[in-house]
Amino acid sequence: MSSFREGIPSVDFDQRQELLGAHFLQSGAWAQFLAAQGETVVWDEGDGWSWVGAVRSGRGVRYVYAPYGPTVRDGTALALALASLKAAAKALGADFARVEPVGGIEARDLPVVLKLTASVQPQHSWALDLTLSEEELRAGLIPSHRNVINGAERRGLSFRLGEAPEDLEQFLAFLHETKRLRGFEGFGDDYYRTMMATLAPLGCARLFVAEAEGRAVAASIVFDGYGVRYYAHTGLSEAARKLRATAPLVWTLAMDARERGLRRFDLWGVAPPGAPKTHPWAGFTEFKQSFGGEPVDYVGTWELPVAAAKYRLYRWVRRVAR
16 A cells, blocks of 8 residues: 655655655645646655656556655665556556656666656756866856956846746747747646746746846746755846857856855756757757856666556557657
């Protein structure tokens, strides 16, 4: 019988999550955001392991998804966490659990029962060590970044925390422009409104605005949790590109995080190591890596079958659909 719980984890859960090295998407704050969107949140924990997930459905199946979870201390803890997830999925009438294990394991350590699938959260990221001095961090920048950061004020750029409702609406306008120019689909506006309404009061999401002579030209949302700042969402105007505002904005996010005592600035997803220049993420991967830093690698996205026959059919249909 599963011991999983439904709803928002207890307050002291986050203290244990930080000690375990959990990702922000496994936090109580993120669980609150999921619940605010109307999702069913479930979670469980034990000695050396934990997970937070949401019940999802689509393509005729139902599943429990734990983004960047479960969090585990070692292989033994992973086995216990997967047993908990499988029991919870079965009790919830789900066909499988989708997981992205984080902790003291590598892909070769994963049990054969897990089935590799397309990544949901990025498998590869890039991060700056904010325990370094500002001088050391500056030394990691490529020369052109140092130049545009040093000259930001001369170009009329300034940066501030955006706390007014109109700042969020301006961010959404920039995001629409960015989507149009880059040709990608993202979340709807209400996703971001709910995000900021839920996470900002907890101190877990912040909106920063870049301005040129008092007029907004770009904006970014970051997540803060467990000693890490995550570069989550950015919207840019054409003016931001002409003013070369992006690198100074990212630098501002990093320095602000360092001043708040955070230990790492995670720039989120990048292309796999050795990916060709034709990779769709090649451009922003090069941009993120140009700040210095180091890779952060995860084991990827895997699925744990619960209803075996239905899951096999689901995998077959997906292969045919490709």
